[in-house]
Amino acid sequence: MTQVIAPPIAAAEHAGTPNAMEHPMECHVIPAGPLPAPAALERALRAADPAAVYDVSPDGRQLRVSSTLDEHELCRLLGHLGCAVTARDIVRQPSTCCGGCSG
Numbered sequence: 001m002t003q004v005i006a007p008p009i010a011a012a013e014h015a016g017t018p019n020a021m022e023h024p025m026e027c028h029v030i031p032a033g034p035l036p037a038p039a040a041l042e043r044a045l046r047a048a049d050p051a052a053v054y055d056v057s058p059d060g061r062q063l064r065v066s067s068t069l070d071e072h073e074l075c076r077l078l079g080h081l082g083c084a085v086t087a088r089d090i091v092r093q094p095s096t097c098c099g100g101c102s103g
Contacts, residue, residue, distance in 0.1 A: 026093040029063040029074065029085060036081035044077050 035041070035056060045052040045067065052067035065074065071087045078085045 025068060026064065026066045026096070027071070027074070028091045028093065029065060029078070029089055030061065030091070031063075031078070031083050031085045031089050033084055035060065035063055036078065036083045040081050044081055048073065048077055 036044075038056070041054065041063075045054060045065070049067045049069055052065065052069070054063060054065045054067075056063055067074070069077065071090045071092070074090060075085050075087060
């Protein structure tokens with residue numbers, strides 16, 4: 001176990017800064033066209049958010065992503081991979097966080 005001794009972060013320092021508690025981390029993406037190649041998607045997601053995970057529905061038409069990326073960042077990432085997606089194609093899911101990861 002690692003112990004970190006640091007001064008508390010003042011709320012004013014992070015006013016207006018989104019965090020995982022304010023924005024659900026899981027979303028479903030349902031693009032009009034095909035999804036990007038899995039290897040390319042994996043590389044792009046890892047570069048943008050090393051903790052991101054994703055899976056694809058069995059029919060290959062829906063993408064589930066757990067990440068700190070917001071809708072606009074995810075749209076840009078998928079667009080760079082040739083997958084035309086708008087914010088309307090992304091449905092944020094309610095949080096299923098139990099709080100166990102952060103104590």
